[in-house]
Structure formats: structure tokens, C-alpha cells
Amino acid sequence: xTSHLPLAGYRILSAEQYGAGPxxxxxxxxxxxxxxxxxxxxxxxxxxxxxxxxxxxxxxLFFQSFNLNKRSLTLDLNTAExxxxxxxxxxxxxxxxxxxRGDLPExxxxxxxxxxxxxxxxxxxxxSAYGRDxxxxxxxGYDYLMQAEAGFMAMTGEPDALPTRFGLSIVDFxxxxxxxxxxxxALLDAGRSGQGRDVDVDLLSxxxxxxxxxxxxxxxxxxxxGRTSRSAHPSVTPSQMFRTADGWVFVMAQIPKxxxxxxxxxxxxxxxxxxxxxxxxxxxxxxxxxxxILDTVFERQPTAHWVDLxxxxxxVAPVFSLxxxxxxxxxxxxxxxxxxxxxxxxxxxxxxxxIRIDGQRLPNRAGPLLGSDTEDVLAEAGYAAxxxxxxxxxxxx
Numbered sequence: 001x002t003s004h005l006p007l008a009g010y011r012i013l014s015a016e017q018y019g020a021g022p023x024x025x026x027x028x029x030x031x032x033x034x035x036x037x038x039x040x041x042x043x044x045x046x047x048x049x050x051x052x053x054x055x056x057x058x059x060x061l062f063f064q065s066f067n068l069n070k071r072s073l074t075l076d077l078n079t080a081e082x083x084x085x086x087x088x089x090x091x092x093x094x095x096x097x098x099x100x101r102g103d104l105p106e107x108x109x110x111x112x113x114x115x116x117x118x119x120x121x122x123x124x125x126x127x128s129a130y131g132r133d134x135x136x137x138x139x140x141g142y143d144y145l146m147q148a149e150a151g152f153m154a155m156t157g158e159p160d161a162l163p164t165r166f167g168l169s170i171v172d173f174x175x176x177x178x179x180x181x182x183x184x185x186a187l188l189d190a191g192r193s194g195q196g197r198d199v200d201v202d203l204l205s206x207x208x209x210x211x212x213x214x215x216x217x218x219x220x221x222x223x224x225x226g227r228t229s230r231s232a233h234p235s236v237t238p239s240q241m242f243r244t245a246d247g248w249v250f251v252m253a254q255i256p257k258x259x260x261x262x263x264x265x266x267x268x269x270x271x272x273x274x275x276x277x278x279x280x281x282x283x284x285x286x287x288x289x290x291x292x293i294l295d296t297v298f299e300r301q302p303t304a305h306w307v308d309l310x311x312x313x314x315x316v317a318p319v320f321s322l323x324x325x326x327x328x329x330x331x332x333x334x335x336x337x338x339x340x341x342x343x344x345x346x347x348x349x350x351x352x353x354x355i356r357i358d359g360q361r362l363p364n365r366a367g368p369l370l371g372s373d374t375e376d377v378l379a380e381a382g383y384a385a386x387x388x389x390x391x392x393x394x395x396x397x
Contacts, residue, residue: 005032006357010187013038013089014070014097015077015110017045019143019169020203021099021127022066024176028183029069030353030362036089036377037067037368041074041397044370055344059369067367068340068350073378074371074397077108081396087118088381094190095183099127099176102137102202112198122196123186127179131202141203143169150207155214159227175206230291236280237287238262241319242298248319249298249306256280258314265310266297335361342366371397 010033014025022037022045029035039045050062076082086109090096098110105111105126112124126132129141147153147165157164182199190196208215214225214234225234231250232240238259239252253259259280263272271277271293276286283290298306303318310316320328331337335352338361342348353362374397378388391397 005362007031007033010034010095011036011093012095012097012183013086013093015108016097016099018047018099019066020172020176021097021179022047022176023173024127024178024180024183025097026066026068026070027177027180027353027355030364031355031357035070036093036373037070037072038075038077038086039072039370041076041371041395044072044074048370055342055348059344064342064348064350064367068364070368071373071377072368072371073374075374076396077110079394079396081391081394083109085378085381085383085391085396087115089377090115090122091118092381093119093122094187095123095125097125097127097179097183099179101140102126102128102130102132105132112196116196120196121190121194123183123190123199124196125179125183125186125199125201127175127201127203129203131205132200143171143203146171146203146207149204151211151214152207155225155227157227159229161227171203171207171210174210175201175203178206232287235284237283238290238294240291242291242294244298244301244303244306246302249303250317250319251298251306251310252315254315259283261314262310265313266294268293268297338364340364340366343369 007028010028012025012028012033012035014021014035015038016022016025025035025037037045044058045063045067047063047066048058048060050060053061055061055064075085077086096110096115098105100108100110105124106114109115110124110126112122115122115124128137129145130136130139144165147170148163150171152171153163153165156166179199179201182201186197186199217223217225228234228240230241232238233252233254236254239254241248241250251262253262260272263269271290275282277283277290307316307318318324326337336354338350338352339347340350343366348366350364350366352364355362375388378391378397379385383391388397
């Protein structure tokens with residue numbers, strides 16, 4: 001564990017809920033920032049109630065997925081006292097984050113215009129479904145909708161299947177990450193200039209941006225990328241799944257040298273001289289014939305055999321189920337599964353952050369219980385115990 005994390009000393013307030021925003025701020029917390037999660041008194045982040053697995057009532061494992069290393073402050077931002085507390089905290093912070101519906105940051109007072117009097121250098125990051133400045137500002141939205149509208153579902157799955165979404169909420173995770181990047185860029189500038197600003201990112205823009213090279217192909221050549229059988233690459237072959245004796249293996253001869261390696265490792269030198277497969281374009285044109293030949297090879301042995309034979313020589317991977325993926329011994333080698341102590345589970349297993357600092361995985365601690373840091377945060381902000389008690393009596397905290 002590194003002794004000094006790069007965001008140590010930064011304080012970030014976050015009026016966040018569910019997945020996308022909390023995912024992004026968790027990266028900041030794991031990198032050393034003090035992330036204070038602002039939650040509605042009584043109910044908290046709706047993610048706390050997402051089942052099916054709970055540590056206690058209203059404390060879900062789902063919530064833990066996105067909230068490691070944070071503090072929890074219960075605060076009603078719709079009250080005058082709640083806004084006053086927010087402004088005092090903002091004066092002592094570097095950034096304020098939210099992932100609310102697009103029209104709510106202005107109403108609640110989470111924008112730079114609302115907070116710059118308290119702190120001219122404050123960075124206000126907004127993550128919404130569709131943005132804050134268009135006809136969909138008031139629309140609620142979730143990841144799956146973005147996969148549908150951005151064309152992901154039309155490009156995912158077998159050619160004859162229904163439109164298919166990713167197995168994970170990948171747009172949420174990408175948008176949270178992009179929000180964190182934008183926030184960090186604005187923090188760098190605020191540190192130099194003393195001037196804060198608003199930073200915006202939305203789910204649909206992120207999803208559309210991730211269409212990347214298929215978008216370039218369509219926008220400039222009118223080429224609509226569709227689905228391919230066995231999750232094959234749209235323009236390179238063989239780069240797809242192959243059935244093995246006991247499952248599936250994914251093989252990617254993505255560049256010409258890996259095609260040569262594949263033939264050498266499989267003992268198929270004759271294919272190198274076959275006129276149907278001489279060049280990448282030839283292999284693409286004759287994909288079905290090539291796949292039929294390779295199928296007869298890969299079906300002879302189990303997946304592990306092919307991974308052992310090809311691994312380290314060319315890109316290859318077993319096609320795992322989720323349990324197989326998480327039980328993979330390689331994850332122990334890389335330290336991607338960590339254990340943290342939670343009040344209700346002393347050995348709660350969590351995923352490590354993929355970022356390493358000084359060669360070390362980032363430290364983790366369990367996500368906070370609802371409001372567990374409220375008194376401490378307010379005391380640190382200069383509120384007396386009697387004031388805190390009064391806030392609680394009024395339902396402000």
C-alpha cells in the first residue's frame with residue numbers, strides 16, 4: 001500500500017445516488033480524496049435498498065459496490081438550513097458532485113453560480129441522463145435506455161437474436177469515469193487559476209461517444225456495423241469465439257503476425273498458402289469457410305488446452321461464466337479481490353481498484369452506514385453539538 005495517495009488533501013462533496021455518480025467518486029475516494037456522500041435523511045441513497053443481498057435492513061451489497069472509502073452525511077438540501085450547511089462545507093471543499101436529473105442541480109443550488117460566493121475555486125461536476133441544457137433536461141434515464149438509443153443493443157448478440165444489452169451497466173461506469181476525468185481536469189485548473197467552474201457529462205453522450213470507430217465508419221462511409229456470429233470482430237477474422245470440447249475460447253488473430261502464430265501453433269501450415277486466406281481481406285470474405293475449418297480443430301480439446309497452447313504467443317482467453325471469472329486463480333496473483341471489514345461482515349470481499357500507484361493496489365475500506373459521519377463532518381465544519389442536535393430535531397440531518 002502506497003504511503004501517499006495522489007488525491008490526499010482534496011475534499012469532494014457528492015449529492016449522489018445509485019450507480020454512475022457513485023462509481024466515479026469511488027475512484028476519487030480510492031485515490032485518496034475525502035469524498036463526503038450527501039444523502040437524504042431517513043432513506044439515503046436508493047442503492048442501499050437494491051437487493052437481493054443485504055448486510056442489514058437498507059444496507060445492500062449493491063451499495064457497497066459503488067461506495068467504498070467514502071463518508072456519509074445525511075442532509076436535506078431542500079431546507080434553508082441544509083443549504084446553509086452545504087455552503088459552509090463547500091467553502092472548505094474542492095468540488096461538489098451530483099448525478100441528479102438534469103433540472104435539479106439548478107433548483108437545489110448545486111451549480112457553480114450558486115456556490116461560487118462560498119468558494120470561487122469550487123468545481124461543480126454534474127452527471128445526468130441527458131444533460132442540463134436541452135429539451136430532455138427533465139427526463140429521468142438509466143443505463144439500459146442509453147444502450148438502446150445509442151445503438152449498442154443493435155450491435156450486441158447473435159445476428160438472429162433480439163436486440164441485446166450488455167450484461168453489465170457499462171454506460172453508467174463509463175460515464176462515472178468520464179465525470180471523474182472532467183472533474184480532475186477542472187481541479188487542476190482551479191489550483192492554478194483560483195477559478196472553479198461547472199463540468200457536465202451525460203449518459204447518452206457518453207454512450208454515443210463509445211460507438212467510436214463504427215460511428216466513424218457510418219458518418220464518413222455510410223457503413224452500418226451490424227452483428228456478427230459468435231461475437232466476431234466486424235472486419236477482422238479469425239477474431240471470435242470457437243467452441244471447444246468443454247466450452248468456448250476467444251481467439252484474436254487481430255493483426256497478420258498473430259495469424260501466422262495461430263497457424264504455427266495449431267499445426268495448419270497449409271492454410272497460409274490457401275488462396276482464400278492469404279490476406280486479411282481474403283479471410284474476411286471467406287470467414288464462414290475459415291471458421292468451419294478451425295471449428296474442427298478447436299472442438300478436439302478442452303478450453304484449457306487451447307489457452308495453454310496459445311497463451312503468451314497470441315491473444316486468447318477462456319470464455320468464463322461470472323463465477324469462473326471471479327474464482328480465477330489469476331485474480332489472486334494480481335490482487336484484484338480484496339477483503340474489508342464491515343460492521344456486519346468482518347471479511348467482506350470486494351473488488352480492488354484496477355489502478356496501481358507505485359506498483360501497489362489502492363487501499364479499500366467498507367462503504368459507510370447511512371449518516372455514520374454526520375456528526376463528525378458537521379463538527380469539523382465548526383458546528384457546535386447543540387446546533388447539530390437542533391438540525392437533527394428539525395429533520396435537516
